[in-house]
Amino acid sequence: MATEEVNKPPPLPSYPQLIINAIEALNDKNGSNKTSISKYIESKYGDLPTGHSTLLSHHLNILKETGELVFWKNNYMKVDPNAPPRRGRGRPPKPKVPLRPGMVLSSGRPRGRPPKDPNAPPRSPKHKLPSGSGKPRGRPRKMARPEGGIGGSSTTMMLTSAVRPRGRPPKVKASALTEVIGH
Template sequence: MATEEVNKPPTLPPYPEMIMKALEALNEENGSNKSAISKYIESTYGELPAGHSALLSEHLNKMKENGELDLWKNSYMKHDPNAPPKRGRGRPPKPKEPLPPGTVLGPSRPRGRPPKDPNAPPKPPKSTSGRPRGRPRKMARPSGGFDGATGSTAVTASSSGRPRGRPPKVKASLPEVSVQ
């Protein structure tokens, strides 16, 4: 970074000063983004060093970390000490109660199910009700329907007395009309 500051023109003020002037001049309610700040600096100060965008990003990040600027939705704004802190997305965490002094915390439990003990005796099988697990199997029914060998339809009566499925289509013959 020292080489970049040596290469910059002597009339150029320090980047933090240029950034603050840009934010004051732009005076946007929700702050200004990096590109708007860069365009303002370029239009105001004219000739800038070759790594201007990198220098601007670096100084914006430093100013944000130092608390001079606030970043909200990619927009930088001057830090107002009287403003309430902005909340992020989601529900805020519950406040933690401080532990009394002298309390020793044990190791936290690991995530997931604990491994089975290889030396533990096997468990006896569970008593079952005599039925196997899962859905019961369908009962075998006598075949009904079209018999390919004889070409006839076998009728299997169900509880309602009708055969299963769609009834066969009845072919209606046209009545003969006599012409006199």
């Protein structure tokens, strides 16, 4: 009977205690990752439950959320009370000034353009001041097209040649060319 008790492995403590013991025993200044913690527990206690990796992950997350362990760069380490808190990425937020009790924060102006006053008198249009060059600003107005079309009298041809219509000119047909040449 005495020999049976000597061959028994030590009783398995709770998983949080196993994890903390493993981190202390490994004693790495950057912390220990999950696989190194698991290998240490397996080497020390040998016979573990079937869902060991799942239980280990679950209890590591619980210890991380409660603040007993710190997770940094894929390593778990015990919390050092003297160490400054680690900063995350990016610029830290500005400190907020606390408001006195009973004081309400109100916005100065609402967003957007203010609505027009329906009771305001109508405004007179602004008078244009002449520019220094004597020309009016902006694009010039279109000139009116003369009446008549292409192929009319000679006066009409002169007017249309002086003011060309918009767009690409029409294609000249072969029959029109023969009439002009005089065959």
